[in-house]
Amino acid sequence: MKKTIAILLLLALIIVPSKAADVENVKPVKNVIVLIPDGTSLATVSMARWLQWYTNPDKPKLNIDPYLCGTVRTHSSNAPIGDSAPTTSCYMTGQPSRTGYVSTYPENDGDNDIYPTDPSRAFQPLTTVLEAAKILQGKSTGLVFTCEFPHATPADCSAHSYNRGKYEWIAPQMVHNDLNVVIGGGVSILNKEMEDYLLANGYSVYKNDLNGMRADSKDKMWALYGEKEMAYDIDRNPDEQPSLEEMTRKAIDKLSRNQNGFFLMVEGSKVDWAAHGNDPVGMATDMLAFDRACGAALEFARQNGETAVVIMPDHGNSGISIGKASCKGYDKLTKDQLFHQFSLYKLTAEGFAKKLNSEPNSEVQNIFRKYAGFELTPEELDALNNNPDYKNSPIPADQRKSDDNSSLYSGSLTGLMAHILTSRTCFGFTTSGHTGEEVFLAAYHPQGTLPIGMHTNIEINEYLCSLLGLTHNTLEELTSKNFARHMDVFKDYTCKIIPATHEKGSPTLVVTNKKDKKKQLTITPFSNIIKMGKKGENEIRLNSVVVYVDKNNTFYLPESLTDYLK
Known part of the structure; x- marks a missing residue:
């Protein structure tokens, strides 16, 4: 009994819970790495973990698993279900905001506001923890992601706009905010003025140049891939685009040269995109790619001894479940029955759509046999040939049926592929939009001051500030001075x-x-x-x-x- 009590007391000393009420007990660190798998519900994590375990029996756990410590309730300023812009904004600024708002104070919405808002501050830009770390502490800053660079989550760290779609406002802010390392998508968005600014200020700039990025030795770099977003990990050509893990390692290598430390945000951007498309292949495989990036960050943190890592999604998406009503007896199915077919998929729904449009119609069944492990039924083949997005159909475009009261005959080619791939599984979806459940929280701290339990997105900001030795009031003071x-x-x-x-x-x-x-x-x-x-x-x-x-x-x-x- 005495031995058990001693062990419990030792554990209490090693792992110190950090709630909003005791952020003063959080020990500041030199470096902070935040990793966000966009739009990742807990069921997505479970599906990815099962897929990994099924295909790699010696890997039953994810890299994040030993560090899971709680949940986060994320929301907008006036709605329980948020999109990426206001939810990550709150992580970065401590202020919940409205749908589409990028690190910007929300308009007052009366009784709908979850917490009181000040009408006089509507539209004011809000200083982020990344900006504070750069301005006040001289830390290097970096962003890694697989979407285009002005997209909501990376923008939330380094730009300000009430409209997340205004790339012409957001992109130049990100360039002129003097981030040290940016790696992700968006070659077509980096215009000449932006590139000239970067080159004039000592940056290496690489566009679809993987070898150039790998060989670069400068401290400051922008490396972009894809006209807009990067490919899903399972669809990615490894000779043309780096993995999220490689991008994370490259960013850490450069940022860690600063004796003042660094702040890095890494986003697994397209888990969310796949969830919007109800594509379980993209969801699971991009989540696993994100987990490998987490493994790289955690490996550095453990070896470095001065780095904290915080991992959490910004919101849920799609209402995915392992098991659905139309799959009778799914609760009695074996792991082979649940996951074997799923493990055979070698492309996302988007990847299948591109493959079908790049090869002749005569190869359709060979494509599905090779990349999915099954053949299309006559009804599915008919739906494919009648799809308006299918370029190699033998049916002329003006003769294709648009609707026969079947979901197979409506929507995009990518949507059709997602439907067909999912139909061979027992995974279910409730929506193609965001959902309001809490999301997972994982963290590593060299001295063990972890955020254990359920936290609000505001409290996560307070924790991030504490890791840097700052407070939310520090952000507010900077906002008053700079905006x-x-x-x-x-x-x-x-x-x-x-x-x-x-x-x-x-x-x-x-x-x-x-x-x-x-x-x-x-x-x-x-x-x-x-x-x-x-x-x-x-x-x-x-x-x-x-x-x-x-x-x-x-x-x-x-x-x-x-x-x-x-």
Whole structure:
């Protein structure tokens, strides 16, 4: 009995729970790595773990399994079910926000608001933990992901917008926020101005250049793959695109050279995309790819001794279940009956759609035999040939049936593939959208101060701040200093807003000293560069970005800019 008590006391000393009420007990670390598998419900984790165990009997557990320590309740500011933009925003800023809002204060929604919001702050950009680590502590910062770089989750760490789809606002902010390492998708989005800025500021820039990325030895790098998003891991050509694990290792290698430490966010972006498409193959295999990236981060953290790792999804998606009503007796099926067919799939639904469109119609059954382990039924083959997205159909486009009251005959080719692949399993879906259940939480801390139990997304932000030796108030103070309204900052000066010259352009703010018109600032939003002087002959370089919001015709910028007008 005494021995048991002694062991329990020892465990209590090693693992110190960290709730919002005792974040002051969290021991700060030098490096923080946050890993987010986007849109990953717990059932997705279970499905991926079963697939791994079934195909690799010596691997019954995931890399994250020993570190699972609780759950997270994620939500928007005014709705229990959130999308990636407001949910990761809350992890980064500590403020829940609205659907589509990227690290931006939400509009007040009265009684619908889950926590009270301040109407006067609507649309104000909110400082993120990544930005605070860079500005206040001189840490290196990095982002790794498989979506295009201005997509919601990476944007949440390093940009600000009430509209996640405004890439023309978000992308330049991410470039001008001087992140040290960015690896992911989006070659077509990095325009010449952005690339020129990076090259002029000492970055290596690689576009669809895997060998270049691998050989690069600089501290600062952007490496992008795919016109927009990268391929699903199981569809990926390993000679053209790196795995999420390789990207994570490369980022850590570069970021860890900074003696001040680093902050890195790694996203398994396309688990969410596959969930939206009800594609269990993409969900499971991209989750396993994400878990391998977690393994790389955890391996570094254990060896380094100064690094904390926090792993959690931003929300659930698809309502997937292992077992469905139409699969009679599924609770008595063996592991072979449940997972053998699933283990034979070698492409995602998207991968099948691309394969079918790249090979002649005569190869359809061979493709399914080789990559799925079955042949299409006559009904499925008929549905394929009538699908409007199928380029190699023997049926002319204007003669294809669009609907015969069967789900097989409606929707995209990728959707048809997802339906066919899922029909051979006992997996079920309730929706193709986001879901509101809590998500898993896993963590590693070198001194064992872990976030154990159920946490809100606000409390996760408080934990991340504590890991950096900061507080939520620190973020609020930085927000006040760096994202003040231009009419407040320049109330004693002359302000003129010059409209944009083209549809996707942005206005320019010109501020002049009333008594000395030679003292003038020309401010272009979504950048960290400000021109000074009547002809813009001098430059001011900020450690943050200026954000313009058209909803209230306001520039959000540093209070300190008045110093250049005095």
